[in-house]
Amino acid sequence: MKNFLEVNNLNVAFPTEDGLVRATNEVSFSVARGETLAVVGESGSGKSVSSLAVMGLHNRKTAQITGSAILNLESGPVDVISADEEVVRRMRGKEMAMIFQDPMSALHPYYSIGDQLSEAWRLYNEGSKADGIKRATEMLDLVGIPNAAKRVTEFPHQFSGGMRQRVMIAMALINNPSLLIADEPTTALDVTVQAQILKLIRDLQIEFNMAVILITHDLGVVAEVADRVNVMYAGRIVEQAKIDDAFYSPDHPYTIGLLQSIPRVGKQQRLHAIPGQPPSLINLPEGCSFRARCEYSNQVSGNLCATKMPALQEKIAGHLSRCHLEESQLKKAREAVK
Numbered sequence: 001m002k003n004f005l006e007v008n009n010l011n012v013a014f015p016t017e018d019g020l021v022r023a024t025n026e027v028s029f030s031v032a033r034g035e036t037l038a039v040v041g042e043s044g045s046g047k048s049v050s051s052l053a054v055m056g057l058h059n060r061k062t063a064q065i066t067g068s069a070i071l072n073l074e075s076g077p078v079d080v081i082s083a084d085e086e087v088v089r090r091m092r093g094k095e096m097a098m099i100f101q102d103p104m105s106a107l108h109p110y111y112s113i114g115d116q117l118s119e120a121w122r123l124y125n126e127g128s129k130a131d132g133i134k135r136a137t138e139m140l141d142l143v144g145i146p147n148a149a150k151r152v153t154e155f156p157h158q159f160s161g162g163m164r165q166r167v168m169i170a171m172a173l174i175n176n177p178s179l180l181i182a183d184e185p186t187t188a189l190d191v192t193v194q195a196q197i198l199k200l201i202r203d204l205q206i207e208f209n210m211a212v213i214l215i216t217h218d219l220g221v222v223a224e225v226a227d228r229v230n231v232m233y234a235g236r237i238v239e240q241a242k243i244d245d246a247f248y249s250p251d252h253p254y255t256i257g258l259l260q261s262i263p264r265v266g267k268q269q270r271l272h273a274i275p276g277q278p279p280s281l282i283n284l285p286e287g288c289s290f291r292a293r294c295e296y297s298n299q300v301s302g303n304l305c306a307t308k309m310p311a312l313q314e315k316i317a318g319h320l321s322r323c324h325l326e327e328s329q330l331k332k333a334r335e336a337v338k
């Protein structure tokens with residue numbers, strides 16, 4: 001399976017008055033059509049920043065971006081990071097689309113849903129406004145909004161949170177993109193609606209053979225819908241694995257900590273939050289970024305965790321992690337999750 005998206009050594013930094021914020025560092029991953037890659041990690045770990053880079057949405061005048069994010073289009077590969085901004089603008093919405101964290105901020109309050117969807121469609125299609133509204137109505141129908149013909153004339157504030165999120169999905173998919181990035185698409189919704197939206201994304205992914213990147217805080221969601229996962233910490237990928245490997249054989253203490261923090265069905269267990277906070281992205285410490293919060297760093301000899309950033313190593317095919325612990329030590333650490 002050829003990858004649709006290949007991100008290589010992506011670094012995004014923002015100069016600020018306090019110093020350079022290194023929001024993502026050496027981020028590399030790929031996603032194929034039909035595949036769902038989950039991205040997890042605490043707030044501020046670089047999930048949105050790396051996705052916005054793939055969408056070409058950072059301001060090139062202010063953000064410092066290096067590395068590449070290659071989309072393998074039918075017409076040939078295009079690197080979003082180095083391509084002309086006009087080329088990227090034309091690809092956005094058509095080749096790659098994103099559902100944002102806050103759907104209200106992405107919808108215009110003064111235009112009807114139909115007008116907004118229709119405009120999005122007409123950017124890439126020859127057609128009258130009436131054709132656009134027809135297409136908008138079909139999309140609302142496709143994402144499960146009842147009475148689409150009427151609702152297409154309504155405004156964002158007339159939709160509930162779950163319905164608004166469906167509108168955002170319709171907007172993102174109206175031009176049949178090959179890559180969909182969904183940034184916490186269900187965080188604000190109640191559990192039943194969450195499940196419906198995730199199922200909708202999954203169904204549409206299968207129907208259109210899309211590559212999907214799903215950003216979430218929720219490991220339960222990951223287990224349910226993703227094929228692989230990137231675990232991010234302080235701007236870096238600390239573990240990358242197939243879902244079963246990540247859940248049953250995690251290779252990084254941070255992943256182990258995250259797994260300990262999900263309640264298990266049928267098991268009385270206290271919720272475990274990882275104590276402490278991530279380091280400042282302006283002054284990243286020497287050595288491993290997770291060291292200050294890691295229960296196991298004292299087991300590594302030679303003070304290595306404090307002096308050397310572990311490389312992202314592939315121990316078995318497709319399973320990578322950044323940690324100095326030996327396999328025997330990890331094996332013990334994994335016991336904490338069971």
Ligand SMILES: Nc1ncnc2c1ncn2[C@@H]1O[C@H](COP(=O)(O)OP(=O)(O)OP(=O)(O)O)[C@@H](O)[C@H]1O
Nearest residue numbers: 014016021023042043044045046047048049050281
């Ligand atoms: N334009 C910017 N200027 C300066 N710093 C920024 C900018 N955009 C993002 N950051 C910083 O980059 C870091 C990564 O942010 P990002 O939005 O990717 O986090 P996230 O993992 O998506 O978190 P959350 O789960 O809260 O959405 C944060 O520390 C954030 O404050």
Ligand SMILES: [Mg+2]
Nearest residue numbers: 047048049101
């Ligand atoms: Mg985010």
